[in-house]
Amino acid sequence: MSFLREGFKALRLTVVLWLLTLVLYTLPLLAVGQGLFPAMANGSLLRNAGGQVLGSTLIGQPFSSDRYFWSRPSAVDYSTGKTAPTSAPSNLGPTNPELVKRIEATASTYAKAGIEKPAADLLYASGSGLDPHISPEAARQQIPRLVAARSLPSAKLEQLILRHTQGRVLGFIGEPRVNLLALNHELDLRAP
Amino acid sequence: MTDWFQVVVFVALIWATAPVLGRHLHQVFDDQPQPLFDPWLIPVENGVLRFIGERGRPAEQAWDYLRPLLLSNLLFGLVALAFLLFQPPWLNPQGLPAVRWDTALHTAISFLTNTDQQHYTPEQSLSDLSQLGALQFLFFTSAATGLAVGFAFIRGLCGRPLGNFNTDLIRAITRVLIPLSFVFALVLLVNGAPMTLAGPITLKTLEGADQILVRGPVAGFEAIKQLGENGGGFFGANSAHPFENPNPFTNLLAMVAMFAIPAATIDAFGRFLGNRRQATLLLLLVTVLFLALAALAISSEQGGNPLLAAWLSGPNLEGKEVRFGAGLTALFATITTGSMTGAVNGAMDSLMPLGGLVPLFNLFLQVIFGGQGTGVAYLLVFLILTVFLTGLMVGRTPELFGRKVEKGEIVWSSLILLIHPLFVLVPAAITLSYAPTLSGISNPGSHGISQVVYEYASAAANNGSGFEGLGDGTLWWNLSTIVSLLGGRYLPIVALLLLAAAFARKPKVPPGPGTLATDTGLFTVVTGVVILILGALTFFPVLALGPIAEAFSLVNAR
Numbered sequence: 001m002s003f004l005r006e007g008f009k010a011l012r013l014t015v016v017l018w019l020l021t022l023v024l025y026t027l028p029l030l031a032v033g034q035g036l037f038p039a040m041a042n043g044s045l046l047r048n049a050g051g052q053v054l055g056s057t058l059i060g061q062p063f064s065s066d067r068y069f070w071s072r073p074s075a076v077d078y079s080t081g082k083t084a085p086t087s088a089p090s091n092l093g094p095t096n097p098e099l100v101k102r103i104e105a106t107a108s109t110y111a112k113a114g115i116e117k118p119a120a121d122l123l124y125a126s127g128s129g130l131d132p133h134i135s136p137e138a139a140r141q142q143i144p145r146l147v148a149a150r151s152l153p154s155a156k157l158e159q160l161i162l163r164h165t166q167g168r169v170l171g172f173i174g175e176p177r178v179n180l181l182a183l184n185h186e187l188d189l190r191a192p
Numbered sequence: 193m194t195d196w197f198q199v200v201v202f203v204a205l206i207w208a209t210a211p212v213l214g215r216h217l218h219q220v221f222d223d224q225p226q227p228l229f230d231p232w233l234i235p236v237e238n239g240v241l242r243f244i245g246e247r248g249r250p251a252e253q254a255w256d257y258l259r260p261l262l263l264s265n266l267l268f269g270l271v272a273l274a275f276l277l278f279q280p281p282w283l284n285p286q287g288l289p290a291v292r293w294d295t296a297l298h299t300a301i302s303f304l305t306n307t308d309q310q311h312y313t314p315e316q317s318l319s320d321l322s323q324l325g326a327l328q329f330l331f332f333t334s335a336a337t338g339l340a341v342g343f344a345f346i347r348g349l350c351g352r353p354l355g356n357f358n359t360d361l362i363r364a365i366t367r368v369l370i371p372l373s374f375v376f377a378l379v380l381l382v383n384g385a386p387m388t389l390a391g392p393i394t395l396k397t398l399e400g401a402d403q404i405l406v407r408g409p410v411a412g413f414e415a416i417k418q419l420g421e422n423g424g425g426f427f428g429a430n431s432a433h434p435f436e437n438p439n440p441f442t443n444l445l446a447m448v449a450m451f452a453i454p455a456a457t458i459d460a461f462g463r464f465l466g467n468r469r470q471a472t473l474l475l476l477l478v479t480v481l482f483l484a485l486a487a488l489a490i491s492s493e494q495g496g497n498p499l500l501a502a503w504l505s506g507p508n509l510e511g512k513e514v515r516f517g518a519g520l521t522a523l524f525a526t527i528t529t530g531s532m533t534g535a536v537n538g539a540m541d542s543l544m545p546l547g548g549l550v551p552l553f554n555l556f557l558q559v560i561f562g563g564q565g566t567g568v569a570y571l572l573v574f575l576i577l578t579v580f581l582t583g584l585m586v587g588r589t590p591e592l593f594g595r596k597v598e599k600g601e602i603v604w605s606s607l608i609l610l611i612h613p614l615f616v617l618v619p620a621a622i623t624l625s626y627a628p629t630l631s632g633i634s635n636p637g638s639h640g641i642s643q644v645v646y647e648y649a650s651a652a653a654n655n656g657s658g659f660e661g662l663g664d665g666t667l668w669w670n671l672s673t674i675v676s677l678l679g680g681r682y683l684p685i686v687a688l689l690l691l692a693a694a695f696a697r698k699p700k701v702p703p704g705p706g707t708l709a710t711d712t713g714l715f716t717v718v719t720g721v722v723i724l725i726l727g728a729l730t731f732f733p734v735l736a737l738g739p740i741a742e743a744f745s746l747v748n749a750r
Contacts, residue, residue: 013246013264028374034387042407043393044384053395061399064399079315081401084404085392091635093659095745118504120504120507126512126513126514130429169440169441173201173440174441174520
């Protein structure tokens, strides 16, 4: 009898807590997000002049053509193709021969494009498979290729990279980085 | 250089927030007036208590506290399981079908036990209703259950009745978890974490590929995921995903969120005891242990991978995001496993051997700040054992906080420490004795052993991170880790509360000339040694077979 009573008590507790966490927490957050910060709340989407969605400024895209700055290797192809939607790292261990093979293959692709010793982040796959950034060094290494493909002077490209580079927060938190989608989008705008 | 400076700033933030939040926790769980919260929350809390028919009588026996705990946890788990098993069309923009039964069962239990191992791809498996109604609901209740247990244990050790479970659970949610998470969620939202019920967006990338981006109520989910030491990601990539952790600033907050409550619980323990020096020394002890492990992890990742020296130089960036780099990923890995959160901002599987040893070591010890509420309880269990050992050395009946430590306490404490290796090593041994088809090992050699041991250590410690290359979405892994999840959560909870209730009933003995003071630097050092010997020695053989052997294989490559 008392066991049954305690069971009902626990059942009522479950119902009321389930409602509490949604009504007191999630609903106000949804209201604030949609009401005050709709751009962030809906995924920080980047649109072209016609309003068409080009991507999210927070999420990377695959870039491998000569006309763009190349992005990092991704284990999930930046959530494109048959496996989408997804996000994941390669999960290759440091002593896995597959890792060595993959690094070697990517390095030879860069060697063919004229970059003998690419920055490490261009060879290592990212943690999310969606990394929106490359390091400033990785971007600068690609300038000669872009000069040829886009007929922009290298000083101009240098300047564009700098514009889309974010430094460490407060000078010491995190790493300096270049937002690739923003940079490549600007290339399209300036030298179509 | 900046890596080390970030560690210092992080520790400073934890030490700065611990007394503030610790005072708050003490007020909440000691039922003291809180002018800032009372006018709003007393009507809500009283309404809830009246609705469920709870009069708030403190437990007389340990089972008076445990019965409602186990019953309500059973129901929380069943509610979540129902959402996953049926996954109705509401708030289901992708029209996702029901989750397979064994994955649903594993997921419900994994989140119920504050572990959050995930043997599924969230983007392709869960509707927003499941994320909110099953997982986020369990984020709150499992963290609150942990806090309730922690403070009931503290009350017992301080010689007081354990308290009332339902009151503790509700106040943990209304006064600690919801307010803190709400503020954190707002910061995440402003920094770019989505908060929407809109479905995924399909777009053409600049190069013309079809990209699908899942969105959802991420900001709120993420905040309680970190603060409640839960760790289960809204996305597969967890805190490496830019929507969950958009920039280095949110990363810093996410790290502080993981340690803030366990550090404050230690501080609050000192206030309950009326001896804040004791709490400060314990906090110092775990901070020193943490710094040593963080230093090992960071330097190991900075050292880079010698096998790849022909093509690149510098730190190991495999499985790491550019915005965090090697340093912040290694630091995050140390914090998330020390605190039993299990969120990851990079691939644990791709850490260098010693960088991977650190998380594994953290899972074995369970006290480097430790789980929500349970971390401080395990730390105090080590204190009991240290008192006993030092008492043996000087040949006196040991005392702790004015009560005698006798056979009962030692039996329970030893049992609590033995549960963990039992649920890690036995299933790992069984799995490793069978062919790779059963184990799902994806990385060859010693690293494969680490993958299997890590999965069970993470389950039994209720952490939830993993060497995720492991093919763990199988019937074997789902069912066998359930045993470790449940055993690693509820057996220690029962044992802790039985220990605390019995301890509180003992007569108080006045301190005599032979009483060993526990709030001294020397005693704290001895406690540290006991933690390292008892906690780590049991697991040393598997460490030698896994990460240490792998590290030696790299020495040759160099």
